[in-house]
Amino acid sequence: MHRTGALYGQFKTLEQQKDTATLGMWIFLVTEVMFFGGIMLAYTINRHTYFHAFAMGSNTLSLGLGGFNTVVLLASSFTMAMAVWASQTSKKGLITLFLSLTILLGFVFFGVKYVEYAQKFHHHLVPGKSFDIFYCVNNPAKCEDIDAADMAKEKEELEVAAKADPDLNAHAQLYYSAYFGMTGLHALHMVIGAGLLFWLLKESVAGKFNAEWNNPVDIVGLYWHFVDIVWIYLFPLLYLIDRHK
Amino acid sequence: MQSPLPTFPDQASNFAGNVDALFSFILMTTLFFAVLVTVLIIFAAFKFRRQSANEVGDDVHGNNVLEVGWTLIPTIIAIGIFAWGAAIYVNYRIAPKDTLDIYLVGKQWMWKLQQPNGRKEINELHIPVNRNVKLIMGSEDVIHDFYVPAFRVKMDVVPGRYNTMWFRPIKTGKYHFFCSQYCGTNHAVMGGWVTVMEPAEYAAWLSGESGDVNPAAAGERLFTQFACNTCHIPNGTGRAPSLNGLFGGTVLLADGTTVVGDEAYIRESILQPKAKIVAGYQPVMPTFQGLVTEEQILNLTAYIKSLQSQPVPAKGAGIMPTPAGKK
Amino acid sequence: MREQATGPALKLPEKHYLNATYGIRSWLLTTDHKRIALLYLASVTFFFFVGGFFAMMIRLHLLTPNGYLLTPDQYNRMFTMHGVAMIFFFLIPSIPAVMGNFLIPLMIGAKDLAFPKINLLSWYVYVVGGLFTLWSMINGGLDTGWTFYTPLSTVYSNSAVAPAVVGVFITGFSSILTGLNFLVTVHTMRAPGMTWFRLPLFVWAHYATSIVMILGTPVVAITLGLAAMERVFGLGFFNPAMGGDPILFQHLFWFYSHPAVYIMILPAMGVISELIPTFARKRLFGYHFVAAASLAIAVIGFLVWTHHMFLTGQSTYAAVAFSFLTFIVAVPSAIKTFNWTATLFGGSISFDTPMLYAFGFLGLFLVGGLTGLFLGALGVDINIHDTYFVVAHFHYIMVGGAVMGYLGGLHFWWPKITGRMYPEWLARIAAFTLFIGFNFTFFPQFILGIMGMPRRYHTYPPEFQIYNVMSTAGASILAVGYLLPMVYLTWAAFYGKVAGDNPWPATGLEWKTQSPPLTENFDVTPVVTWEAYDFHNRPDLGLDVPAGKGSPVVAPAHGDD
DSSP: OOEETTEETTOSSHHHHHHHHHHHHHHHHHHHHHHHHHHHHHHHHHHHHTHHHHHHHHHTSOHHHHHHHHHHHHHHHHHHHHHHHHHHTTOHHHHHHHHHHHHHHHHHHHHHHHHHHHHHHHTTOSSSTTOOTTHHHHOGGGOTTSOHHHHHHHHHHHHHHHHHOTTHHHHHHHHHHHHHHHHHHHHHHHHHHHHHHHHHHHHHHTTOOOSSOOHHHHHHHHHHHHHHHHHHHHIIIIIOTTOOO | OOOSSTTOOOOOBTTHHHHHHHHHHHHHHHHHHHHHHHHHHHHHHHHTBOOSTTBOOOOOOOOHHHHHHHHHHHHHHHHHHHHHHHHHHHHHHSOOSSOEEEEEEEETTEEEEEOTTSOEEESEEEEETTSOEEEEEEESSSOEEEEEGGGTEEEEEOTTSOEEEEEOBOSOEEEEEEEOSOOSTTGGGOOEEEEEEOHHHHHHHHTTOSSOOOHHHHHHHHHHHTTGGGTBOTTSOSSBOBOTTOTTSEEEBTTSOEEEOOHHHHHHHHHOTTSSOBTTOOSOOOOOTTTSOHHHHHHHHHHHHHTTTSOOOSSSBSSOOOOSSOO | OOOOOSOSOOOOOSSOTTTSSOSHHHHHTOOOHHHHHHHHHHHHHHHHHHHHHHHHHHHHHTTSTTOSSSOHHHHHHHHHHHHHHHIIIIIHHIIIIIIIHHHHHHHHTOSSOSOHHHHHHHHHHHHHHHHHHHHHHHTTOOOSTTTTOTTIIIIIOOSOHHHHHHHHHHHHHHHHHHHHHHHHHHHHOOOTTOOGGGSOHHHHHHHHHHHHHHHHHHHHHHHHHHHHHHHHHOOOTTOGGGTOOHHHHHHHHHHHHHHHHHHHHHHHHHHHHHHHHHHHTSOOTTHHHHHHHHHHHHHHGGGOGGGGOTTSSOOHHHHHHHHHHHHHHHHHHHHHHHHHHHHHTTOOBOOOHHHHHHHHHHHHHHHHHHHHHHHHSHHHHHHHTTBHHHHHHHHHHIIIIIIHHHHHHHHHHHHHHHSBOOOHHHHHHHHHHHHHHHHHHHHHHHHHHHHTOBSSOSSOOGGGHHHHHHHHHHHHHHHHHHHHHHHHHHHHHHHSOBOOSOSSOOOSGGGGSOSSOBTTBOSSOOOOOSOTTOGGGOGGGOOBOOTTOSOSOOOOSSTTO
């Protein structure tokens, strides 16, 4: 099938090509909803059954870092929307600028995620043989990044939770399985999104996008917004359990 | 009673008659429609077969009345069948209050059952006729299922929860039960027998007076009583070899010869443990001469035999590994 | 077939999609939907043989109650891998990926699918998934059952679970991409005049199938992903020893795997909806109802999954609700069956091989579907759940239904795909052999189920032997019925009689192109002004329409006019 300019051979008009690609992306996003939905269901059921362990797990996450990441992603959705606008108004320089900003914000997100994951690794909170929710409280010297006041608070919360749930460690491991599963899956989708953005950047620098043809920017934007929305769900589900105290 | 339907097992429980009746009803209904449609197809195939090479059929779009008709009628019949089936099921899932409660544990690949007075059985269930029986079931490992075809009852046995099922046997006799949720290697041999007895016989059996004792369960009690279990640990980590799979297997002795793990070998090992030492082990087993009766030896042997299908540990087994394939 | 005027023997067209370009790269890097369909044909046929081999081992082993052929572990691997290979690598892709891919653009008047490169990607994803699963098979195989119930699969099994689960996970994406492609194609790529209600029912069936593919497959993907994590990293969602719930696995698994059976049967129903009008030379009775029934099956099919779990100890009232829905989902299939039957009345019926397969489908799907009613009835399911009754039921639908549809379609469209005809009499013999062998194999299994023989048993009480022997005997006849088409269809592709554009003749747009078609399908985009299966307004077919019938709206003689 031959391609003439932006028009692929199986289509008759650019309009048809645009409608087709857009519909394709929407349907793909529906499949992503079903994909994330499965793990969210597993999370929801376990949170209901093992509330104390899940609340305990949630309290070991950094509200500051999570909140910061949420703002970062929201900002990146804004810059993405600006990139789409720029492509619709044929402002080539601005397309490149906004795509670059979106990518940059994405990498900030990755950086923060790396810090969080590394911390979990050091605190023995990665599911597996060495998982131990009591590790930091029992070995404060090994967890110097938790200050004394927070450590005391964590110790108190753990005692209360352990009384309510004798199998706290096993159930807390379920929380962390959900945490790594959901944020890991999300991060994977962001990496793919970053890849798509790099490709868009290359194409925009080559001058491919303008008011007449900007569909790729549009549909990558859809994907990026979806990934952002997933995080908007993940943040309260994982970070904000029982935080009102 | 024998089911009126051919090839069906005995109708030996309170549910069987009703279940078979529903089955017959569904069979008659589906047979009717299957025959009707088949006859129509064959009739049409003959009546409307092509007469000339370029012939075409009639120009018919459809018929809304027919569509409504053949939608509604099957729906009504379907709902009828559903309702009858649901009624049986709801009755089955809600046990009556006055049940004889039996505890049941399924594990790879055997069943351990316990009567209300504590008496234990392995792969056997003795119950009185005409009495509501409830099984309270748990699993030690994977999902199993307890199925008695003659009773038409079945329920999964799920680890991490208790499932219950109830029935009332209405006919004395011996009925096969099967594990019917795939559970690994020996899923197909994880069966046994339900023995339904007259109440007086059951009472006698329960208190251990009748001769019909479950020797394997008695043997298991003795195994603990005589502290055999402190050295013969099933996973092979004890001072003595694991007895899983021993019965019928080939034992390698310290002097290099082999012997088959049969009744004679077991009896000799209990009474004269130093006669044959298993390769790799020390001769530390004390003799039980004068401490066990012949009947107790028989019961212990029955228990060890029941361990035939248990998983043989890679290290610390009493028997040599079987060559890939035959056992 | 239509009577042709005597003249010179037909010749293959000079240029077509098979000879447009040469070389292995032109096949492995093709974006032509027709070539991709043939790539799929090769791979699904390969897995059919893999699954068939395991089936043969099962039936041979079960000839005697204490089977001497295999050890218990080996037997358990045989039935597991039979299920995995047949369901995920043969049945689910078969009709959509082979026939859907080949025909949908042709049927709607398009040059290709909406996303040709994604189409090729879907084949590669399938192959990679298949390689992972083959790797598992070569490394001793898998013995958990194709249903992977936990904690047996995640904790206790000593077999190559992880690579197989990863393989199935990966192949699921092939399904998702195919479904996505079909949905978008049907929405945006139809030729002018090809309105929704002029679409062939084959397209409607694949549309409905695609809805199921895109909504259901992601759920099994995440479920298998979590199970693989549990197996490899010791997570605990489904492991009761860690607070997890094995029943949660079953819910998530069956949420896809029940709709999956509709992925397997809807396309076959779509094929039958093409075969019967063609070989009765009469429009399908109740076109709109059949189209609506396809969609109804797809939607309601998502609401019945717990009928696989009636005896897990779950809520009684949930079970009642799901049983009710299970009976409701049976109704659209009944509607279709009645409409297919009604189409025959007043028709002009011929008994070419594809029609024989359609008749076979009608009879066998009838039995398979009706036996589902026994299983959906809660009171009876208590007795026959997890017995051979279930095995017989689903083989009647999957083999008697889906495979019959697949073979019928393969024969019907072989002249379009290859330009050549298969040998008719040999094909009819094979169809009969298949039908007879099939019934001997699987009917005795209903009886075994009623007698109480549980499924997945490597050994059984001696009173069950006679029916097992009957079943194995039937299987050997069935095998012949499968081998024959493999051989003569391959032969016919190279040496069969040249078929011409429309040998039957049939009314679909695909038959208004040359056989085999050009790479770009149509020289000129067709403009559609006629209804589906309208034999009375198609003078281009060269049939004898009675005088006075038909309307002024006519189809041009050839798609390129």
